[in-house]
Structures are given as structure tokens and as C-alpha cells.
Amino acid sequence: MxxxxxxxxxxxxxxxxxxxxxxxxxxxxxxxxxxxxxxxxxxxxxxxxxxxxxxxxxxxxxxxxxxxxxxxxxxxxxxxxxxxxxxxxxxxxxxxxxxxxxxxxxxxxxxxxxxxxxxxxxxxxxxxxxxxxxxxxxxxxxxxxxxxxxxxxxxxxxxxxxxxxxxxxxxxxxxxxxxxxxxxxxxxxxxxxxxxxxxxxxxxxxxxxxxxxxxxxxxxxxxxxxxxxTMKHSVKVRAMNIDKETHSKLSKIPEISVVGNESDKSAFEISFNENLVNDVIDIVRSGNSQILSVMPVKMSLEEIFVETVESGE
Ligand SMILES: Nc1ncnc2c1ncn2[C@@H]1O[C@H](COP(=O)(O)OP(=O)(O)O)[C@@H](O)[C@H]1O
Ligand SMILES: [Mg+2]
Structure with a gap:
């Protein structure tokens, strides 16, 4: 059957x-x-x-x-x-x-x-x-x-x-x-x-x-x-001790977003498309910074839903 x-x-x-x-x-x-x-x-x-x-x-x-x-x-x-x-x-x-x-x-x-x-x-x-x-x-x-x-x-x-x-x-x-x-x-x-x-x-x-x-x-x-x-294909890196030079190198790449504040040295989050993963890791590691984690980011169902519905408006 x-x-x-x-x-x-x-x-x-x-x-x-x-x-x-x-x-x-x-x-x-x-x-x-x-x-x-x-x-x-x-x-x-x-x-x-x-x-x-x-x-x-x-x-x-x-x-x-x-x-x-x-x-x-x-x-x-x-x-x-x-x-x-x-x-x-x-x-x-x-x-x-x-x-x-x-x-x-x-x-x-x-x-x-x-x-x-x-x-x-x-x-x-x-x-x-x-x-x-x-x-x-x-x-x-x-x-x-x-x-x-x-x-x-x-x-x-x-x-x-x-x-x-x-x-x-x-x-x-x-x-x-x-x-x-x-x-x-x-x-x-x-x-x-x-x-x-x-x-x-x-x-x-x-x-x-x-x-x-x-x-x-x-x-x-x-x-x-x-x-x-998993359609979004983006990656999030958490890192600490990001110095000014590393920060400015990262900020020059338009597709990257860096969230963090220099007084709180452990709270940096860098988000980017997965094809940039090696570039970002190289930049972060070339300074004095330490990588805490590298995670693929999943889109939530809510994001997919809203995106789908809004694109049809
Ligand atoms: N018996 C009906 N007569 C006229 N329009 C209807 C009737 N039932 C539903 N509709 C219309 O059809 C569309 C889909 O409705 P519906 O299937 O109830 O949606 P949902 O269950 O997703 O809320 C809506 O625009 C609704 O107003
Ligand atoms: Mg209904």
C-alpha cells in the first residue's frame, strides 16, 4: 500500500x-x-x-x-x-x-x-x-x-x-x-x-x-x-580581548557585525556569513584576542515565517 x-x-x-x-x-x-x-x-x-x-x-x-x-x-x-x-x-x-x-x-x-x-x-x-x-x-x-x-x-x-x-x-x-x-x-x-x-x-x-x-x-x-x-548559513564567533586594531580590521568588512564593548573584554560577538569564517578567525587570531566559540547560527522559525510572509506582501 x-x-x-x-x-x-x-x-x-x-x-x-x-x-x-x-x-x-x-x-x-x-x-x-x-x-x-x-x-x-x-x-x-x-x-x-x-x-x-x-x-x-x-x-x-x-x-x-x-x-x-x-x-x-x-x-x-x-x-x-x-x-x-x-x-x-x-x-x-x-x-x-x-x-x-x-x-x-x-x-x-x-x-x-x-x-x-x-x-x-x-x-x-x-x-x-x-x-x-x-x-x-x-x-x-x-x-x-x-x-x-x-x-x-x-x-x-x-x-x-x-x-x-x-x-x-x-x-x-x-x-x-x-x-x-x-x-x-x-x-x-x-x-x-x-x-x-x-x-x-x-x-x-x-x-x-x-x-x-x-x-x-x-x-x-x-x-x-x-x-x-539552517537556511541562513551564518556563523557567530565569541571572542575576548579584541584590541582596537583587530576591531578596526573587522569593521572594514561590510558583511561583518561586531557587538561588544572594549571595557568588557569578554563580550565580543562577531556575526558573518559562513564563507568568511577563515578570514574572521585569521584576523581575530592575528591580534591578542582569544576565540571562545565558533557557532553556526540557525534561523528561528519565527524569522523564516516573518521573512516569508513579508516578502509576499
Ligand atoms: N465561507 C466563506 N465565505 C467567504 N470567504 C471565506 C469563507 N471561509 C473563509 N473565507 C475567506 O478565505 C480566506 C481564508 O480563510 P481560512 O481558510 O479560514 O484561513 P485561516 O484558517 O488560515 O485563518 C480568508 O480571506 C477568509 O476570509
Ligand atoms: Mg482557520
Whole structure:
């Protein structure tokens, strides 16, 4: 069986709005992606970039104007494929007079799962999301973080192979975010494929194998996180006792930046492009200075994100 869980080719969605249906919004513009089994993929983009539209297209809730896609080997919207998907929408409305156990029992019955099997599964799922101790407490008394984990539990009732998660930790405090992330990591360990839409970069940085950056409906970048983060190719040297002469030699090279102050002899940081590494080390060592460290500098995901989004403005 193919290893590809999601594949889209030229997937495009245009919304038409207004009384006369004259205003068109290109929400997704020819999206081509392939997501492999077991992968945790992060689709990142600012608000309005087309993330939720992508998920709705993948689920077959809306139809594309152009292009096509497959999910778990079936056409978008196929019922068999949907049976193997768990979807956590951007906003979950749960019946808050139910307990977590009752909620999962209800959802399980909608999938036609037998009561014996439901009992077996629900215990495991609540344990996984850290709500086993609150299984018989009404959702109305849950905290926001607990509610979001209950919503995630609901998406796991059918033991899905693929999880589509729309801004799953948005609005949660750092502890709530971490608790959700821990569950994602456990699901990843179980071999599930995770497709996560988010504008929270730290979240993607911590759990995703690969990310894509979406802006105004266009996929601007896609790749392994490590590859994207090392794109800058710059180096930082920390040195002490940089004398005036060395300082002036370094300052003459326009691509080099020197941060430090002569009264604090240990605090010099010299940043430059990696092709200058030998020149910089020669200059620093020709004086009385000592090199403390030489480090390649990785770009943060935030820098990549802002650069990508701003270049598209
Ligand atoms: N049902 C809709 N009707 C008209 N425009 C929509 C609809 N849903 C989304 N849009 C527009 O499509 C663009 C992408 O929206 P969306 O997919 O929700 O982005 P994101 O999830 O990244 O915030 C936005 O400009 C949004 O206003
Ligand atoms: Mg959205």
C-alpha cells in the first residue's frame, strides 16, 4: 500500500461573496502537497491564509473550484476514508451537561462501535489525554485545557489513522498547550499521521517533522524543519580581548557585525556569513584576542515565517 496519506494537486478554492456574488476571494491557490504515513506535518500561516479552507477541502466539506486530492488512498470526501480520520475543528462545541465518558460513548455509538468495544476504548483514550480521573465529571466544570483535551479525545473514538487538527492549542495557557502537545507526541509514537494547522510557531517547532508556510492561499515554503532552519548559513564567533586594531580590521568588512564593548573584554560577538569564517578567525587570531566559540547560527522559525510572509506582501 502507498505510503502517501494525503496528496493534493492544484487544489484551489475561491469563495464568492456579496449580494451580487461579485466579490471573489481566492482562499487557496493551487496547493500541491504530499504527506506520508506517520508524519507530523504543520501547515503554518497567519489568520486568513487558507488553513481551515485546506482542511475543509481535505474532508470534503467543501468542493474545490480546481484541482483534486486523495486522502488515505480515496478521493476527497470518501466515506471509507472519513471513517479513518479524526478531525478537531477550530472551535469545538461540546454538550457540557455530559461527562467525558458519556460524550465519548455517544460519539462511539454514532460510529456504530459496540458497547463492549466502546467501554474498552474510552478508558484507554481518557487515560491517553489525561482525563481518566475526571471521566465521570460533567464537562461544564472542566477548565479550557481539559475541554480541549476532551474535544481531542472525541476525535480519537474511531481509532483514526490520520488526525486533522485545526489550531488545536490556540487560546490555551502554556501548561494547557504543553498537555495537548504531550498527547500529540504519544499519538505520533503510535504511528498516527498528524496534519496540524497553526499560527503558533513554537508548537510546530516542537512537534513537526515537516512544515509548510501558507500565505494568502499560496504555499510559499515547504520542507523539513531542520533544513528550513539552517537556511541562513551564518556563523557567530565569541571572542575576548579584541584590541582596537583587530576591531578596526573587522569593521572594514561590510558583511561583518561586531557587538561588544572594549571595557568588557569578554563580550565580543562577531556575526558573518559562513564563507568568511577563515578570514574572521585569521584576523581575530592575528591580534591578542582569544576565540571562545565558533557557532553556526540557525534561523528561528519565527524569522523564516516573518521573512516569508513579508516578502509576499
Ligand atoms: N465561507 C466563506 N465565505 C467567504 N470567504 C471565506 C469563507 N471561509 C473563509 N473565507 C475567506 O478565505 C480566506 C481564508 O480563510 P481560512 O481558510 O479560514 O484561513 P485561516 O484558517 O488560515 O485563518 C480568508 O480571506 C477568509 O476570509
Ligand atoms: Mg482557520
Amino acid at each position: 502507498s505510503n502517501i496519506v494525503i496528496k493534493t494537486v492544484g487544489l484551489t478554492k475561491e469563495y464568492v461573496i456579496g449580494m451580487q456574488k461579485k466579490t471573489k476571494i481566492l482562499a487557496l491557490d493551487h496547493l500541491d502537497i504530499e504527506i506520508n504515513k506517520g508524519e507530523t506535518f504543520g501547515l503554518l500561516g497567519p489568520n486568513g491564509s487558507g488553513k481551515t479552507t485546506t482542511l475543509k477541502l481535505l474532508l470534503g466539506f467543501i468542493s474545490p473550484n480546481e484541482g483534486q486530492g486523495q486522502i488515505l488512498g480515496k478521493q476527497l470526501g470518501n466515506i471509507e476514508a472519513k471513517n479513518r480520520i479524526g478531525y478537531l475543528s477550530e472551535v469545538s462545541y461540546l454538550y457540557n451537561y455530559l461527562t467525558a465518558w458519556e460524550l465519548l460513548d455517544f460519539c462511539g455509538s454514532l460510529f456504530g462501535i459496540s458497547s463492549i468495544e466502546r467501554r474498552r476504548r474510552i478508558g484507554k483514550i481518557l487515560d491517553l489525554v489525561g482525563l481518566a480521573g475526571k471521566a465521570h465529571v460533567r464537562l461544564s466544570s472542566y477548565s479550557k485545557g481539559m475541554l480541549q483535551r476532551a474535544a481531542l479525545a472525541q476525535t480519537l473514538v474511531n481509532d483514526p489513522d490520520l488526525l486533522l487538527l485545526d489550531e488545536p492549542t490556540s487560546g490555551l495557557d502554556p501548561i494547557g498547550q504543553r498537555e495537548m502537545r504531550d498527547v500529540f507526541l504519544k499519538l505520533k509514537d503510535q504511528g498516527k499521521t498528524l496534519f496540524l494547522c497553526s499560527h503558533l510557531l513554537s508548537e510546530a517547532e516542537l512537534i513537526c517533522d515537516r512544515i509548510g508556510i501558507l500565505h494568502k492561499g499560496t504555499l510559499k515554503k515547504i520542507g523539513k524543519l531542520d533544513d528550513l532552519l
